[in-house]
Amino acid sequence: AQTVTQSQPEMSVQEAETVTLSCTYDTSESNYYLFWYKQPPSRQMILVIRQEAYKQQNATENRFSVNFQKAAKSFSLKISDSQLGDTAMYFCAFMKQLSSNTGKLIFGQGTTLQVKP
Amino acid sequence: SQTIHQWPATLVQPVGSPLSLECTVEGTSNPNLYWYRQAAGRGLQLLFYSVGIGQISSEVPQNLSASRPQDRQFILSSKKLLLSDSGFYLCACVRDGYNEQFFGPGTRLTVL
Secondary structure, three states: OOEEEOOOOEEEEEOOOOEEEOOEEEOOOOOEEEEEEEEOOOOOOEEEEEEEOOOOOOOEEOOEEEEEEOOOOEEEEEEOOOOHHHOEEEEEEEEEOOOOOOOOEEEOOOEEEEEEO | OOEEEEEOOEEEEOOOOOEEEEEEEEOOOOOOEEEEEEOOOOOEEEEEEEEEOOEEEEOOOOOOEEEEEEOOEEEEEEOOOOHHHOEEEEEEEEOOOOOOEEEOOOEEEEEO
16 A cells, blocks of 8 residues: 655745755555645645656746655655745645556645745 | 535534535536545545546545535535544545646534
C-alpha cells in the first residue's frame, strides 16, 4: 500500500523569503503522479502543482517549484518570494497511474505554513 | 471547466439522526467522483469513490454510505449519526483530460 509522509506539522516564513516543505512517499509503482494541494482558511482545496513520475524535469508554477527525487521517493515544495496569501495548510498527495485509473488520491497529514509580515 | 457544488455548507445534527450530503458537478460528463472526510487539523481520508452511475466503492468500513443516482450527483448518507462522524466533508472529481482531482467547497458537519 502507498503511504505519504509529511514530517513538518508546522512551519513559518517571513514574507518575501523562501520556504521548502518536505514530503516522502512509499510505493512499488513505477508510474504515478504527485501533487501539492493548498488549503487556506476557507478550507477550499486548491491544486498548487503536479508532477508526473516519468518526467525527470521538476515541475514549476510561477513561485512554486518541486524537487522530485524518484529514487529517494522525495517530493518537496519550494515557495519563493512568500506572500501573506500563501498562509495555508499544504498537503502532499499521491495517485497511481493504472490502465483503468480510478484516480484515488492518498494524502499526507499536511503542513501548516504561516507567512509572517 | 468543472464546477462542484456541495450542499449544505454547514450542518449541525444530533447523534442518532440521519444524514444526507449532496454533491453535484457541472461542466463534465461521466466523471469519477469521490467523498473525503477531514478531521480537524488533519489530512483527508477517502471514504467512497464512484466511476459511474450506481457504482460505489467503499474505502473504509464505517457508519456512512454513498449513492450515485445520476451521472453528476453523488450523495453521502447515514441512517444514524455518531459523534465520530463530525468533520469536514469534501467532494471531488477528476478533471477532464487530466490525472488530477478538483474539489468542491466542502460541508462542515458537527454531530452533537
